Amino acid sequence: MASPGRVVLEVRDLHAYLYTRWGVVRAVDGVSFALREGETLGLVGESGCGKTMTALSVLRLMPEPAGRIVQGQVLLEGEDLVTKSESEMRRVRGRRISMILQDPQTSLNPVFTVGSQIVEALRMRYADGVDALRRLAEEALRRVKVAAPAERLRAFPHQMSGGMKQRVVGAIAVAGEPRVLIADEPTTALDVTIQLQYLVLLKEIQARTRLAMLFITHDFGIVARMCDRVAVMYAGRIVETGPTRALFRAPRHPYTAALMASVPRMEASVERLPSIEGQPPLLHHMPVGCRFAPRCSYVDDRCRREYPPVVPIGPAHEASCWRVEPSPPSR
Amino acid sequence: MQRYILRRLLQGALLLFIVALVVFALARVSGNPIDLLVREDATAEDRAHLQKALGLDRPMHEQLYIFLTGAVRGDLGQSIRYRRSAAEVFFERLPNTLKLLPLAMAGALAIAIPLGVLAAVYRGTLVDRLAGGLAVLGIATPQFWLGIVLIYVFSIQLGVLPSARMGGPSHYVLPAVTLGVFLLAGMMRLVRSSLLEVMGSEFVKLARLKGLSQTIVIWKHCLRNALIPVVTLFGVYFALLVTGAIVTETVFAWPGVGRLTYEAVIFRDYPLLQAVILLKAVIVLSVNLVVDILYAYLDPRVRYA
Numbered sequence: 001m002a003s004p005g006r007v008v009l010e011v012r013d014l015h016a017y018l019y020t021r022w023g024v025v026r027a028v029d030g031v032s033f034a035l036r037e038g039e040t041l042g043l044v045g046e047s048g049c050g051k052t053m054t055a056l057s058v059l060r061l062m063p064e065p066a067g068r069i070v071q072g073q074v075l076l077e078g079e080d081l082v083t084k085s086e087s088e089m090r091r092v093r094g095r096r097i098s099m100i101l102q103d104p105q106t107s108l109n110p111v112f113t114v115g116s117q118i119v120e121a122l123r124m125r126y127a128d129g130v131d132a133l134r135r136l137a138e139e140a141l142r143r144v145k146v147a148a149p150a151e152r153l154r155a156f157p158h159q160m161s162g163g164m165k166q167r168v169v170g171a172i173a174v175a176g177e178p179r180v181l182i183a184d185e186p187t188t189a190l191d192v193t194i195q196l197q198y199l200v201l202l203k204e205i206q207a208r209t210r211l212a213m214l215f216i217t218h219d220f221g222i223v224a225r226m227c228d229r230v231a232v233m234y235a236g237r238i239v240e241t242g243p244t245r246a247l248f249r250a251p252r253h254p255y256t257a258a259l260m261a262s263v264p265r266m267e268a269s270v271e272r273l274p275s276i277e278g279q280p281p282l283l284h285h286m287p288v289g290c291r292f293a294p295r296c297s298y299v300d301d302r303c304r305r306e307y308p309p310v311v312p313i314g315p316a317h318e319a320s321c322w323r324v325e326p327s328p329p330s331r
Numbered sequence: 332m333q334r335y336i337l338r339r340l341l342q343g344a345l346l347l348f349i350v351a352l353v354v355f356a357l358a359r360v361s362g363n364p365i366d367l368l369v370r371e372d373a374t375a376e377d378r379a380h381l382q383k384a385l386g387l388d389r390p391m392h393e394q395l396y397i398f399l400t401g402a403v404r405g406d407l408g409q410s411i412r413y414r415r416s417a418a419e420v421f422f423e424r425l426p427n428t429l430k431l432l433p434l435a436m437a438g439a440l441a442i443a444i445p446l447g448v449l450a451a452v453y454r455g456t457l458v459d460r461l462a463g464g465l466a467v468l469g470i471a472t473p474q475f476w477l478g479i480v481l482i483y484v485f486s487i488q489l490g491v492l493p494s495a496r497m498g499g500p501s502h503y504v505l506p507a508v509t510l511g512v513f514l515l516a517g518m519m520r521l522v523r524s525s526l527l528e529v530m531g532s533e534f535v536k537l538a539r540l541k542g543l544s545q546t547i548v549i550w551k552h553c554l555r556n557a558l559i560p561v562v563t564l565f566g567v568y569f570a571l572l573v574t575g576a577i578v579t580e581t582v583f584a585w586p587g588v589g590r591l592t593y594e595a596v597i598f599r600d601y602p603l604l605q606a607v608i609l610l611k612a613v614i615v616l617s618v619n620l621v622v623d624i625l626y627a628y629l630d631p632r633v634r635y636a
Contacts, residue, residue, distance in 0.1 A: 061539055086545075094542035101540075106533040110632060111555050121541040156631040172541065 005037025014072035029236035042227030104166035115153030242317030408602030417606035428587030447522025469516025478582035566622030
């Protein structure tokens with residue numbers, strides 16, 4: 001685990017809703033977390049729990065016109081991004097916070113060369129001439145380990161493999177030397193053999209630049225490899241946060257425990273993988289109390305009535321559940 | 332790329348041959364030109380004489396052979412009505428149509444692209460709905476009706492624009508508008524819908540993640556992609572107009588190839604009709620080739636396939 005640096009990004013009680021014709025979808029409903037320099041925070045949860053919406057609302061790029069931040073603060077090195085104008089946000093994107101999207105096949109514009117797309121990102125940061133920017137772009141490709149970078153600059157995205165494209169997307173993301181990098185399931189669309197290489201590459205970039213990384217995934221294997229801390233998200237809220245090791249050893253929220261129990265293990269053979277019964281709540285029709293209550297095996301009346309408070313459990317470990325006692329883990 | 336073009340040219344030649352066969356057959360089932368050419372009181376002898384002079388008394392396959400071998404050499408026969416080379420008559424008229432078309436198309440594009448972009452960016456607002464309404468009106472309005480209404484308003488009532496024939500710049504306004512309105516409507520809708528589709532792409536999100544302004548994202552990243560289907564439609568429309576400005580040119584007595592087609596049909600001028608249709612087919616094929624090359628320029632995925 002990297003030595004804890006200063007906090008670069010702090011999200012406080014963020015609420016971001018989608019106003020659709022079927023009702024208000026509370027995609028992000030009171031999310032708080034802090035991200036330190038050189039640290040990787042994993043954001044895990046099922047599809048549709050609000051992970052990507054959290055990332056997009058940090059960058060103020062929620063789908064328009066439906067998405068809106070209704071409450072909360074996003075503090076980047078102390079400045080609140082929620083109150084910034086669109087033109088101020090443009091100077092934040094790419095230069096201070098970047099994001100790697102999930103699918104490399106569609107992330108690059110098919111009609112422009114890879115070089116011009118990297119140069120475009122560099123131009124936002126550096127006021128150099130075209131030749132200098134192209135040299136920088138070549139350097140950027142070399143740093144993400146693309147072979148023959150000078151030739152690759154002239155290539156079009158369709159002439160590259162998925163893994164290569166995702167490297168280019170990575171190069172674009174770090175081109176502006178941001179302080180925070182959000183990686184939204186960056187390896188989900190890649191071949192398993194390429195996934196590890198890409199994760200190692202991200203780690204190397206982080207070691208060099210002391211980037212703070214928010215790593216969105218639903219793969220616990222990747223979390224174990226990549227993340228210093230984990231935040232588990234369920235139905236628009238973070239239900240448990242903790243250091244990766246502590247959370248893996250002793251998950252305290254029933255949802256975290258159930259989620260981890262459903263991960264297949266190499267050493268034990270089972271007839272059937274345990275799964276979590278039921279469906280996540282509809283985000284525009286949220287239960288009053290704990291959102292996990294309808295699927296939780298330990299549920300009682302209080303869970304259905306009231307949302308549980310955040311309970312500190314151990315060092316940097318906390319969970320939102322009525323059942324957890326505010327004490328350090330016993331084991 | 333060269334191989335691609337060569338392949339397209341060969342396909343074109345084959346297609347032309349088929350068109351020639353169809354044209355030849357169609358002209359002969361549509362009526363007898365002798366009836367129109369001779370006076371009503373002509374004797375059977377006169378009619379036979381004329382038939383022989385035109386070569387229409389020979390067996391079909393011989394007529395076809397003469398037509399095809401002539402066509403390969405560039406000789407499409409003599410126009411019965413004009414008593415001159417049919418191809419010559421066609422090429423005399425072609426510039427008149429070609430002078431009108433670019434005006435109509437450029438005008439339509441110049442309005443369709445910005446309007447389509449506006450409608451897409453401000454989708455669901457009043458701007459979008461007004462543009463959509465205009466488009467429906469433009470597509471639904473028949474050209475002959477629009478032409479006549481324009482003549483009535485601007486030539487007869489207001490007396491500001493000439494109603495027919497070629498002349499100074501003012502003569503171009505009404506026919507170009509009549510042709511352009513139809514184009515404008517279709518293109519505007521296509522620009523809007525294809526832009527909307529592109530705006531939802533991941534690469535647009537990435538472009539915004541780089542910190543690019545909305546203007547650059549729309550006009551550079553989105554529009555370039557959105558224009559690919561528009562170019563295809565443009566090619567189709569261009570071909571359609573070269574061959575099909577018949578209505579507009581007839582309404583405005585414009586001496587172009589559209590009106591020539593009309594005349595050739597009315598007077599059963601076989602050689603002229605054959606020449607007109609065959610030469611138009613050549614034009615359509617050439618335009619399509621140009622469009623495909625342009626397409627390859629816009630979309631690198633086609634270029635290297």
